[in-house]
Amino acid sequence: MRSANGRPKSWAVVDVGHFTTDFLLMKENTYIESKVDSCEGITVAAEHLMKTLTGKGYKVTLQDCEQALRSRTIFHFGEKDIIPEVDEALVHVAARIKAKADALHGSEAASLDGILLAGGGAAMMRDRFRMEWENIKMVESPQMAVAEGYCRYGKGVMMKRAVQTPKVAAHP
Numbered sequence: 001m002r003s004a005n006g007r008p009k010s011w012a013v014v015d016v017g018h019f020t021t022d023f024l025l026m027k028e029n030t031y032i033e034s035k036v037d038s039c040e041g042i043t044v045a046a047e048h049l050m051k052t053l054t055g056k057g058y059k060v061t062l063q064d065c066e067q068a069l070r071s072r073t074i075f076h077f078g079e080k081d082i083i084p085e086v087d088e089a090l091v092h093v094a095a096r097i098k099a100k101a102d103a104l105h106g107s108e109a110a111s112l113d114g115i116l117l118a119g120g121g122a123a124m125m126r127d128r129f130r131m132e133w134e135n136i137k138m139v140e141s142p143q144m145a146v147a148e149g150y151c152r153y154g155k156g157v158m159m160k161r162a163v164q165t166p167k168v169a170a171h172p
Helices: 042-055 062-071 083-105 122-130 142-164
Strands: 011-016 020-027 037-040 073-075 079-081 114-118 136-138
Touching: 011 083, 011 122, 020 083, 037 083, 042 062, 042 083, 062 073, 062 083, 083 122, 114 122, 114 142, 122 136, 122 142
Parallel strands: 011 114, 114 136
Antiparallel strands: 011 020, 020 037, 073 079
16 A cells, blocks of 8 residues: 555554554555554453452452453442443453553554554554554454454455466366
């Protein structure tokens, strides 16, 4: 892809997943291997929320807390709003993700065409990251973005191989 002035576009990707958040950088259509890394994912927020709620007397599982990150409620002798606790847990993991992103892409973030946000945790992090990165864009169907990317990559490899494979002439 090219910008309006014909320059190849540059993008960072932040894929906020369950166990890890993964980062990469494509600078003018060139994959920058030194800018690829991973850090904590959404499970850190769920663990933080579980510790907080347990400290307040709730008997909750990690799965309860993972669901609560999305619903912002917990079922404990009835449904309870836990918005402040969820916000605290998400801020906790967002700070770790942002620190890693800054270490990897901080000097380039403002000059990128955009920072693409993907993964199952993208919706939970979008507003937190938008405050720091004006050029952040959440990809369509962020939960499936990695699978879609691998599918496109695989198709591209297969097409390239098909073009490179010598044709065998048919004998009469």
